[in-house]
Amino acid sequence: DAGITQSPRYKITETGRQVTLMCHQTWSHSYMFWYRQDLGHGLRLIYYSAAADITDKGEVPDGYVVSRSKTENFPLTLESATRSQTSVYFCASSPAPSGGLYEQYFGPGTRLTVT
């Protein structure tokens, strides 16, 4: 089915472990984004990508790594998970901005708990 998918939907991991969250979109959108959503903070941008092999930091990039070797995939890796990274993670994609407008379409989210 067309759209944007995330996996896993739920993940529990231990402090210090490496975790990779996957994001896949079928629209061939050039832009992809990773956000985290926490109570009291709303959605905060972690990293984004304008195209394959082009990534840039967002508001809260520390502790996260991204890559984008293919247009449709944008994995997010927590190199050494910490409890403060317990959150709901959303991936989004957008066509190239039209006059500055990013029409972002979000995936269903991954609920990550770090114990």
Add this chain to the structure above:
Amino acid sequence: QKEVEQDPGPLSVPEGAIVSLNCTYSNSAFQYFMWYRQYSRKGPELLMYTYSSGNKEDGRFTAQVDKSSKYISLFIRDSQPSDSATYLCAANNAGNMLTFGGGTRLMVKP
């Protein structure tokens, strides 16, 4: 201070009421203003967007931007229980990423 602020609610209204959801922002360079709806345990979905000041209507929903007072509003007419969700406002200026408000939780009671 966050660039985009929203009252977290919850806002509880009876079915059929007119709902007013509001945001304030501080960055005068913002040009695009968006409203997203997020159901519980789902991703946000884009409802509508406006460019600069003015109104935009889509069915029961009207988005309004007043750049002079840096105020963004979403009005929902004839509210339904299915409108119960968290509503996120967002804004950006050309070349920059979206900045989201914290969201307002709306409950429409039958």
